[in-house]
Structures are given as structure tokens and as C-alpha cells.
Amino acid sequence: MVSAARPGEPALVLVAHGTRSARGVEMIAALADAVGAELGCGMDTTGPNPLLRTAFVDVLGPSPSEVLRDLDGPAVVVPAFLASGYHVYQDVPREVAESGHTAVAVTPAMGPDPALTRIMAMRLRAAGWQPGDAVVFAAAGSSDSRARQDVRRAAGMLAEQLATPVRIAYVATGAPRVPEVVAALRESGSQRVFIASYLLAHGLFHQRLHDAGADGVAEPIGVHPAVVRLIADRYRTAAHELARANVH
Structure with a gap:
């Protein structure tokens, strides 16, 4: 199990669709890095900070269930989707259930916004x-x-x-x-x-x-400060609600 870098703070699992495009994969990685920097949980001196992980529901791995099984402590799953369809309503909840992880909050999708x-x-x-x-x-x-x-x-x-x-x-x-x-x-x-x-x-x-x-x-929406803030805000809101739920 990967321990959380800062006890008490949920890990952020950024879930994307997955693509065979190298540029697409690089963009998701860049987005995750930017979100990590925004939240102060990006790279540390020993490697990728386990508070921020990426997962994919198709084409690529790891899957959300694999990432969640590798985490010790609460987690917030943020679906990086622009509309809430099958992947958001079916795949993500199924992956969370299959992980067996009980302290997980799933945020709304990114869009529309x-x-x-x-x-x-x-x-x-x-x-x-x-x-x-x-x-x-x-x-x-x-x-x-x-x-x-x-x-x-x-x-x-x-x-x-x-x-x-x-x-x-x-x-x-x-x-x-x-x-x-x-x-x-x-x-x-x-x-x-x-x-x-x-x-x-x-x-x-x-x-x-x-x-x-x-x-x-037009270019895809891609990595933009407003997208980074949107994901970070989704995480903060869900993390707060998760903390309150755990207190009660």
C-alpha cells in the first residue's frame, strides 16, 4: 500500500478516458502536474507524490480500481470528463466498488462549467x-x-x-x-x-x-489555469465533505 504523504488529506485520483495519442497522454500528465502544484501535492524530492494519481477508464491503465487499491487512506476521485455519460455514471462507480476502498468521494464531472x-x-x-x-x-x-x-x-x-x-x-x-x-x-x-x-x-x-x-x-480545452482551478476546487469541496463524514 502507498501511504498518504500528508496524513489526513485524501489522495486525489484524476480519472480520464484514455487515448493512444502521445500528445493526449502528455496533456493529461501535464494537467495532473498542474493540479498537484495548485494543491501543493505535486512532485516531492523522492518521486511522484502519492497524494495525486491518474487513472483511465479505457485504452490505458492503470484503472481507477487499481489506483484505489494501491492507496492507504481516503481518496477523492475527480472524473476529468466534459459531460456525464456512461463513464461517469457507470464505469467510475463500478471501479470504486471493485476497489473495495470505503473512504472514497466522487466529484461531479468537469463540465459543463x-x-x-x-x-x-x-x-x-x-x-x-x-x-x-x-x-x-x-x-x-x-x-x-x-x-x-x-x-x-x-x-x-x-x-x-x-x-x-x-x-x-x-x-x-x-x-x-x-x-x-x-x-x-x-x-x-x-x-x-x-x-x-x-x-x-x-x-x-x-x-x-x-x-x-x-x-x-480550435484547440482542445487542454491545460489552462481555469481548468486546473476547477479540478482543484472539485477536490477541495469533496475532501471537506469526506472529512465531515468521517468525523460523524
């Missing part, structure tokens, strides 16, 4: 978007209606932020697909079409956006 909206708007402008250009809100997609509802909320928040209509499209699961929406916007008279990437990291899904025929593609 106003902080993410502001980052998306910034990324979109950096890609060359200007007022008057059409916007496609590109999400990975999910068969879970709750995740699709989250996507609609996030798209509405971006439309309000940009003061322009936003069309939702999906990369992998669900319809309409991103290339279809880009083509439809062009047919309806839009001279310039930009894609706002509602993806956390680089990977196969984001690469597909570059093949969708748009004039520009």
Missing part, C-alpha cells in the same frame, strides 16, 4: 474565428441522454458567450456528425465555418475535426 466556456471561446478566437463566422460545437458524443443534455447546456453557454448561434455536432457517437454540419452551414450560405472543440485533449477524435472541412479548428 462557465470556466470551460470561457476557455473554448478563447481557443476559438485563437483559431481565427471572428464575429459573423459560423460555429460548430464538436463533442465526442454519447448514447447516454444525460450526457447529450450536458452537451446542449455547454453549447448554449458558448452561444451566449460568443453572442452567436452555435450548431451541435458529434465526432463519434450520435448525430449529426461534424462534417455533415459543416457542409450544411456552407450550403446555407456561411462563408467561414469554425469548429469549437469540446474535447479535453488531443487524440483521434480531435484529429477527425481537422478533416471535417472547416476553415479553422
